[in-house]
Amino acid sequence: MSTPASQGGVALVLHQARFDLRGFIRNRQARFFTLALPLIFLVIFTGIFGKDTVDGVPLKLFYVPGISAMAVIAASFINLVISITVLREEGILKRRRATPVPAWVLIGGRTLMAISVSAVSVIVLLLVGRFGFHVHLPARAIPGFALTVVVGSITFCVLGYAFSTAIANEDAAQPMVQAVMLPLYFISGIFIQPNALPSWLSNIAKVFPVQHLAHGLQHGFLAPTGHGIVWSDLGAMAIWAAIGVVVALRRFSWLPKAATG
């Protein structure tokens, strides 16, 4: 009999991702925060401020990629921190570890799920931007934009695994991720056009990965030429991903925190 386990690692990761995706789709709260909320923000911000211009550039060119960055973070970081905390505290991760499934399959499957949700969410935002607000992503910039979405999604998944280690229980997960992300959204060029911020605030934002994801995605819409890749932004996200890997490797636990205290 052929099972995903007997077909090797890739089949097993796809198997895991398929069921993780199904669990995600059936979770109303996850659907709202991951898919609906960015769409609502896009419509509100672009609807109100989209036609205003800064240095001759309409703000809607910032909002479509900026809110796309928010969608990637919601699908990767926020989605993972909350779902991993729930799975860990409910003893589900522990039960899965009592089976032969390798740890990297569980991590890989959930990460693949998050990247898929990020991609779908960003595509929906791009389509709404294109047909609702006439915001075009130039064809030459599509590969760079897609690459930035994938790198950003992986980075924020890794950071999700790392950050989940700081969350004590399920109730704390949602407020904690919002407390971290909301201020960063404001200073990283997602809600507010970056040139409108005082330089000291912009400099603080540049330390964190949110700004680099937003800036990397905005580049394709704003730069008159080129492939849409900003290597410095990808590099900054890679450094954050490396930090996330180190923290996760040192601190990640499959067992409930409540029981091991």
Place this chain on the structure above:
Amino acid sequence: MSDPVVSVRGLRKTYGQFEAVAGIDLEIERGEIFAFLGPNGAGKTTTVEILEGFRSRTSGEVTVLGIDPARGDAAWRNRVGAVLQESNAEPGLTVRESLQLYSGYYLEPRDIDETISLVGLDEKADTLAPQLSGGQRRRLDVALALIGDPELIFLDEPTTGFDPSARRTAWHVIEGLRQLGKTVFLTTHYMDEAEELSDRIAVIAGGQIVAEGTPGTLGGRNRMASTIRFTLPDGTGADDLPPGLRALVAGDDGRVVTLTTDTPLPHVGALAEWALGRGLDLPDLDVRRPTLEDVYLELTEEPA
């Protein structure tokens, strides 16, 4: 002569000064249903988690299916199933989908529908797992532990917090594991559960095994005296009993008399003869051997 499925020698686990498991030996044979009985905090779950490979040990030798669980790999996990004490349903998945997910983890899983039937969840197969009742969820846990067709299954307090009918159903499912020839390592703090299900019981208290045996012989239960208890009819006293019975009186509060004896039958006969001879009845006459609960409470009693 096959090797034992579980073999434990001199197992110790300490947390700082506290000794949770203080040097225990266990041996479990293939096909046995073994009950590990003890009060909360006695070291049951610590021991099971060491055997499941979740916890490290301080010292001692442990093999489970011939492998040290601290180094248990995927091949070993293919042969072991675990129902953990606290593990919730897979969110967003139905009973059947949960089993499909877990079945994919194994090289030679059992049939999914057959496993659902085995735990009696046929009618709930397409219900979202988190919507099941507590008892049904526990049966899903057993199904998830069983789906890989393991040789050995750990059941850590499988019926804690259940109402009597849910416990009966769970017991029925565990009995079914015996029919499948599985070796079962059951922890519980219910004596009736251990008595009903297991071939052999070990009692742990304060990190040490204080008794081991079959449900019938545990703690010398088979050699312990029986008690004969009855209420004296009005107008009679314990002094009116024939001398042979008077010598056995262990308790007498003026109404209820308790006799203890290793040979209850002749004394019940003598008591009946005495009562019938006087035209009396003893409607609440009760003859009993110590229950497993009596033995257990004696064994696990905290020193005052």
